[in-house]
Amino acid sequence: MNRRHINLIAKKEIAGLSSEKTIVFAILLQVFIAMFSSFLMVGLTAMYDPESIEGYSTVTYRVGYAGAESPLIDQFAKRDDLILYRMDLGEALAALRERMVSAVVYVPDTPPDAEDPVTVTLYLIQNDLQSGVVNVKIKEVLQDYEEQLREIRADRLIYSPVELNFPDSGGGESFFEFVYGLLIPLLVFLPAIVSAALIIDLITEEYQRQTLETLLSTPITFTEVIWGKIAACEVLVPLQAGAWLILLWLNGIPVNNVMAILLHVSTSGLVLILLGALVALHYRERTSAQFIFSTALVVVFLFVMAVPYNPLNLIVRLAVDSIGPTHWLVLALVAAATALLGWAITVYARRVGEKSP
Amino acid sequence: MSLLSSIRTIAIWEIKRSMSTMGKGILPLAVVLLLLLVLVTAFAAESGLHLQDGMYRIGVDDPDTARIVASDTRFVTYLDDGASLRENRFSYDIVIINGEVYAVDTDKGRAALNTLERDYESYVASVAAAEPDLFAAYPLWIDLQYVKSEIDFLATQSGQQVGAPVETKRPPTPSLPVEEVTPPSQGKLTTEEELREHLIESGDGQPLKRYTSLISGESTTDRLLTPSELSPPLPFDTIILVFVFIFPLYFTSQFFMMSVMNERVGRAGEALLSAPVRQAAIVVGKALPYFTIMILIAAAITLFARAPLTILLPLIPVILFFLANALIIGMTSRSFKELSFISIFFSTIATSYLFFPTVFANTHVISIVSPLTLVVLAIQGDGFTAMEYLYSTALFFATSIILFYVGIANFREEHLFSERRLTSRVVDFISTGISRNHPHLSLFLLAAFMIPFVFMAEMLTLVLFFNIPMPLSLLLLTLTAAVIEEFAKSIGLYAIARDRPGFLTVKNLLIGATVTGLGFLVGEKLLLFATLAQITESIFGSILFLSLQALWMPLLLHIAGVLITGGFLLLGGRRAYAPGIVAAGIVHSLYNLYFIGGMLL
Numbered sequence: 001m002n003r004r005h006i007n008l009i010a011k012k013e014i015a016g017l018s019s020e021k022t023i024v025f026a027i028l029l030q031v032f033i034a035m036f037s038s039f040l041m042v043g044l045t046a047m048y049d050p051e052s053i054e055g056y057s058t059v060t061y062r063v064g065y066a067g068a069e070s071p072l073i074d075q076f077a078k079r080d081d082l083i084l085y086r087m088d089l090g091e092a093l094a095a096l097r098e099r100m101v102s103a104v105v106y107v108p109d110t111p112p113d114a115e116d117p118v119t120v121t122l123y124l125i126q127n128d129l130q131s132g133v134v135n136v137k138i139k140e141v142l143q144d145y146e147e148q149l150r151e152i153r154a155d156r157l158i159y160s161p162v163e164l165n166f167p168d169s170g171g172g173e174s175f176f177e178f179v180y181g182l183l184i185p186l187l188v189f190l191p192a193i194v195s196a197a198l199i200i201d202l203i204t205e206e207y208q209r210q211t212l213e214t215l216l217s218t219p220i221t222f223t224e225v226i227w228g229k230i231a232a233c234e235v236l237v238p239l240q241a242g243a244w245l246i247l248l249w250l251n252g253i254p255v256n257n258v259m260a261i262l263l264h265v266s267t268s269g270l271v272l273i274l275l276g277a278l279v280a281l282h283y284r285e286r287t288s289a290q291f292i293f294s295t296a297l298v299v300v301f302l303f304v305m306a307v308p309y310n311p312l313n314l315i316v317r318l319a320v321d322s323i324g325p326t327h328w329l330v331l332a333l334v335a336a337a338t339a340l341l342g343w344a345i346t347v348y349a350r351r352v353g354e355k356s357p
Numbered sequence: 358m359s360l361l362s363s364i365r366t367i368a369i370w371e372i373k374r375s376m377s378t379m380g381k382g383i384l385p386l387a388v389v390l391l392l393l394l395v396l397v398t399a400f401a402a403e404s405g406l407h408l409q410d411g412m413y414r415i416g417v418d419d420p421d422t423a424r425i426v427a428s429d430t431r432f433v434t435y436l437d438d439g440a441s442l443r444e445n446r447f448s449y450d451i452v453i454i455n456g457e458v459y460a461v462d463t464d465k466g467r468a469a470l471n472t473l474e475r476d477y478e479s480y481v482a483s484v485a486a487a488e489p490d491l492f493a494a495y496p497l498w499i500d501l502q503y504v505k506s507e508i509d510f511l512a513t514q515s516g517q518q519v520g521a522p523v524e525t526k527r528p529p530t531p532s533l534p535v536e537e538v539t540p541p542s543q544g545k546l547t548t549e550e551e552l553r554e555h556l557i558e559s560g561d562g563q564p565l566k567r568y569t570s571l572i573s574g575e576s577t578t579d580r581l582l583t584p585s586e587l588s589p590p591l592p593f594d595t596i597i598l599v600f601v602f603i604f605p606l607y608f609t610s611q612f613f614m615m616s617v618m619n620e621r622v623g624r625a626g627e628a629l630l631s632a633p634v635r636q637a638a639i640v641v642g643k644a645l646p647y648f649t650i651m652i653l654i655a656a657a658i659t660l661f662a663r664a665p666l667t668i669l670l671p672l673i674p675v676i677l678f679f680l681a682n683a684l685i686i687g688m689t690s691r692s693f694k695e696l697s698f699i700s701i702f703f704s705t706i707a708t709s710y711l712f713f714p715t716v717f718a719n720t721h722v723i724s725i726v727s728p729l730t731l732v733v734l735a736i737q738g739d740g741f742t743a744m745e746y747l748y749s750t751a752l753f754f755a756t757s758i759i760l761f762y763v764g765i766a767n768f769r770e771e772h773l774f775s776e777r778r779l780t781s782r783v784v785d786f787i788s789t790g791i792s793r794n795h796p797h798l799s800l801f802l803l804a805a806f807m808i809p810f811v812f813m814a815e816m817l818t819l820v821l822f823f824n825i826p827m828p829l830s831l832l833l834l835t836l837t838a839a840v841i842e843e844f845a846k847s848i849g850l851y852a853i854a855r856d857r858p859g860f861l862t863v864k865n866l867l868i869g870a871t872v873t874g875l876g877f878l879v880g881e882k883l884l885l886f887a888t889l890a891q892i893t894e895s896i897f898g899s900i901l902f903l904s905l906q907a908l909w910m911p912l913l914l915h916i917a918g919v920l921i922t923g924g925f926l927l928l929g930g931r932r933a934y935a936p937g938i939v940a941a942g943i944v945h946s947l948y949n950l951y952f953i954g955g956m957l958l
Contacts, residue, residue, distance in 0.1 A: 016692075016694075017694065020691060020692065020694070020695050020779075021779070023698075025698040025699060025701075025702045026698060026702075028702065029701065029702050029705055032705060032706065032709075033705065089538050090538040093504060093538055096504050097504055097505070104504075106541060108541075112496075115492065116492060117492040117495060117496055117497065117498045118496060118497050118498070119498045119499075119500055119541075119581065120497065120498070120499055120500070121499075121500040121501075121502060121541045122499050122500070122501050122502065122587075123502045123503075123504050124501070124502075124503055124504065125503070125504055125505070135587060138587070139584060139585075139587040142497065142499065142584035142587065143584045143585060145497060145584070146495075146496060146497040146583070146584045146585075149496035149497055150493070150494070150496055152496075153490075153492075153493035153496055154493075156490045156493035157485075157488055157490070157493050157494060158488060158489065159484050159485075159487060159488060160484075161480065161481045161484040161485075162419075162421050162422055162425065162456070162480075163456050164422070164425075164453065164456055164458055164477055165456055165457050165458060166458050166470070166473075166474055166477075167458060167459065167460060167470070176464050176465060176467070176468030177409065177412070177431075177468055177472070180412070180465075181408060181409040181412060181431075182408070182409075185408065194697075194701065197697050197701075198694055198697065200693075201692070201693035201694040201696070201697050202693075202694065204693060205692060205693045205694070208619075208622050208623065208693075209622060209623060210623060282382075283382065283383075285378060286615060286618075286693055287375075287378065287612060287615040287616075287619070288378065288382070288383050290611070290615075291383065291387075291612075292383065292386055292387065292390070294608075295387065295390045295391075295394075296390055298394065299390055299393045299394050299397050302394070302397045302398065302401050303397045303400065303401070305401065305406045305407060305408055306397070306400050306401035306403075306404045306405070306406060306407065307404070307407065308404075308407045308410060309407070309410070310407060312408055313407050313408055313409070313410050313411070316408060316409055316410075316412060317410070317411050317412065320412055320465055322411055322412055322413065322414055322433070322450075323411065
């Protein structure tokens with residue numbers, strides 16, 4: 001194989017990509033997804049942690065209370081964001097339907113130390129953003145009440161769990177796990193998947209448009225053509241993944257160990273690209289190749305995710321800086337697998353090239 | 358040959374051909390992959406998904422405490438004595454010494470603390486569930502009941518904040534007549550055994566269960582909950598619907614896209630085009646098998662999920678929309694890679710357009726712009742009215758029919774096999790729609806037909822700018838809406854200017870601008886009054902569709918916009934098109950801002 005020939009092919013493919021402006025679509029897509037996920041996050045944070053959004057903190061919610069007198073009333077009195085109104089149940093429910101109250105609780109006359117549990121009925125408006133906020137607040141009240149009831153009935157308990165004292169965390173759902181444990185590995189791996197789909201397009205196109213003969217009439221061999229295309233696709237992976245990381249950083253989400261992450265994505269991405277190339281060489285027709293490849297992709301991803309210390313997991317660990325040098329070992333293993341696949345491609349391409357020059 | 362029989366011939370031919378290309382070697386490998394998928398799924402179920410393994414490091418001084426987090430793979434646990442834990446506390450995210458939990462004061466530390474608290478809760482629950490006296494351990498049970506609100510979301514509709522900010526001592530009195538309600542019965546609703554079983558089950562913390570129960574229509578309201586089980590309804594539950602329903606449909610539409618593309622590769626479709634059938638028959642015949650397959654897939658998923666079959670109705674326009682776009686993308690892309698990128702781009706946009714409004718299902722009128730909201734409503738058992746169906750699907754039907762029409766009109770040799778750039782091909786397509794004999798009538802119709810696309814694009818900008826702080830989001834929305842509208846209005850003139858430069862005289866420009874403005878206004882009115890009247894009442898709606906109040910003002914604005922762009926085209930040629938749109942967009946936004954300013958002040 002001649003490195004200059006491979007470079008030539010790779011340059012030709014990248015020039016093709018930029019002249020068709022398809023790369024513009026890729027960039028637009030990135031920006032769009034970034035905006036969309038930031039929408040999701042702001043929207044969801046507002047829902048789960050209403051206090052984090054200014055303006056919500058002053059809002060009080062009205063709760064209708066019906067049924068028997070109970071210590072729950074005192075629990076509600078401790079909150080300044082919930083106002084309790086003693087009402088008749090029918091009236092309270094009618095008010096709820098008209099959104100004059102945000103929730104209704106009905107408390108039975110079960111004494112706190114009874115044999116039976118206290119079964120409180122909680123009425124909320126179905127599938128409503130406001131219900132979500134109120135739900136969180138009332139849950140806290142009810143948990144305090146549960147604690148109180150448990151203490152009253154404590155002498156009937158046998159087991160005692162290990163006691164842990166938590167510091168006051170300020171509460172609230174954080175999206176740390178969503179961002180670092182799901183969004184980042186997905187976004188960083190997206191370019192690898194796109195590149196793998198791209199190699200199929202590049203290879204099948206030569207067959208279906210019958211441009212291969214012209215290309216092979218030059219001193220460039222078939223194997224070099226394939227490796228040139230692979231190189232073009234591979235270059236895009238760290239570039240796009242890097243762009244993602246920069247976008248995340250601009251959004252105030254810092255990622256640790258950027259270089260190591262890019263190395264992992266490039267290596268694993270190369271595995272996917274080589275797989276794509278193999279499928280494309282076998283079918284030489286886009287519909288079949290893409291169909292088989294996307295099905296295979298599901299299998300591969302599911303399998304990889306089920307293995308501990310998989311590359312996706314390593315990206316998560318690297319991003320939150322929770323791993324020592326162990327990840328280099330995995331990288332070496334993946335690189336070895338890549339080399340093996342690369343050798344297989346070379347042999348296969350040479351055979352295909354000899355058969356149909 | 359009649360149209361119907363030729364459609365049938367083409368459809369059968371399409372099935373046979375795709376069978377022969379796909380059949381070669383695909384089937385055995387597909388079967389192998391399917392088997393592998395089953396195996397891998399079993400393996401994954403056995404081993405669990407290791408995506409978030411080892412995110413947090415936790416230092417513990419007591420083996421009993423370590424057991425609490427032992428099953429949570431997100432934690433890497435280090436067992437050490439208290440003194441050395443204290444010394445190395447900065448290499449851990451959480452340290453537990455003598456039952457006291459210390460967390461690092463970073464986002465990561467707080468997230469780890471949250472996770473630990475949840476683990477601890479389920480640990481306590483598992484201990485308590487073993488108590489012989491269950492009702493001493495769980496003295497409080499919640500019977501959660503959902504009530505449907507009868508007010509039509511007036512508060513959120515006008516952009517107001519949710520909640521009831523007025524504080525009064527007196528309880529509110531409902532204005533509607535109060536029905537007599539029997540208080541909930543206080544007998545044990547479920548037996549102790551059932552509750553215990555349920556506690557152990559929910560201790561597993563399977564997040565996926567939430568989704569499987571959503572699909573199978575199970576509700577959590579039919580049993581009692583402990584207070585810690587109360588969780589707010591996840592708004593993105595519906596995203597699972599996107600994956601379950603939309604993804605297979607999108608995937609199938611890819612085959613249609615590829616079939617259209619294959620006709621163009623190496624002029625393969627020449628034989629088809631020379632057959633004695635109409636273009637409409639070719640396009641419809643080719644699309645028909647895919648449409649049928651997509652309907653069957655959707656029906657199969659529906660039956661599998663045991664959902665009502667009425668959800669197929671809102672899916673039909675979605676299927677048509679996918680097919681129409683697949684047709685256009687297949688007809689316009691120059692190469693396979695262009696096809697891939699455009700279709701990925703399109704699918705992302707379409708998916709978010711479908712998904713985003715469903716977040717607000719039942720809350721905000723905007724949710725009805727997505728047919729998927731109707732699917733959510735139907736699965737909830739609420740159903741939807743014919744009017745709602747019309748509201749949410751009209752845009753999809755309208756755009757699909759227009760796109761199909763464009764595709765059919767352009768399914769001709771000179772357009773299919775041309776190697777021009779994407780943008781100029783799109784202009785080609787539009788230019789086909791402009792009649793040589795009645796250019797003004799064509800411009801009028803073109804402007805009217807652009808409306809559904811303009812609305813869709815503007816809805817999308819609403820999605821994008823939703824989370825930006827208020828004055829800025831209004832400004833951006835105004836600007837982009839103006840530019841989108843100006844672009845849509847002037848595209849016809851641009852197509853004429855390119856293909857028939859002699860046409861663009863001052864007189865023709867004046868007439869053209871007038872008919873375009875008129876067409877745009879008529880289309881806008883028709884669609885607005887037919888479908889989106891509700892949205893126009895919210896504050897965002899009033900920006901997008903400001904031009905409702907008086908008729909002559911918006912008409913003048915629309916005409917002026919086209920005149921500005923047209924003037925740029927007339928004077929500066931096609932290169933002045935982009936500056937022309939910007940100029941017209943600025944004028945348009947100034948007009949809108951002036952009115953919003955007046956409205957808000």
